[in-house]
Amino acid sequence: MQEALMLVAAGRGALLTAAHTATYHARPGVSYVPFTDAEPVGYGLVWRAADNSGAVRAFARAALKASGRNVPA
Known part of the structure; x- marks a missing residue:
C-alpha cells in the first residue's frame, strides 16, 4: 500500500x-x-496453500465467528 x-x-x-x-x-x-x-468492497482471508496448518485454520474460524457469519463445520 x-x-x-x-x-x-x-x-x-x-x-x-x-x-x-x-x-x-x-x-x-x-x-x-x-x-x-x-458496490461495497468485500474482504476475505488469504494464505499460502502450503501454510494450511491447524493454527491458520483455527484463526480463520475465529475471524469468521467474530464477523458474525456462520462458521462451517
Whole structure:
C-alpha cells in the first residue's frame, strides 16, 4: 500500500481502494475521492496453500465467528 501511495503522490498512477484507506493511510500529496455509486468492497482471508496448518485454520474460524457469519463445520 505504501509503495502504491508513493507512486500516486509522485503523479505516476492512480489507485482504487476501500474508503477506510483515507483514514488509515493518509498521505501528503494524495487525495481520496469517494465513488458514490460503487458496490461495497468485500474482504476475505488469504494464505499460502502450503501454510494450511491447524493454527491458520483455527484463526480463520475465529475471524469468521467474530464477523458474525456462520462458521462451517
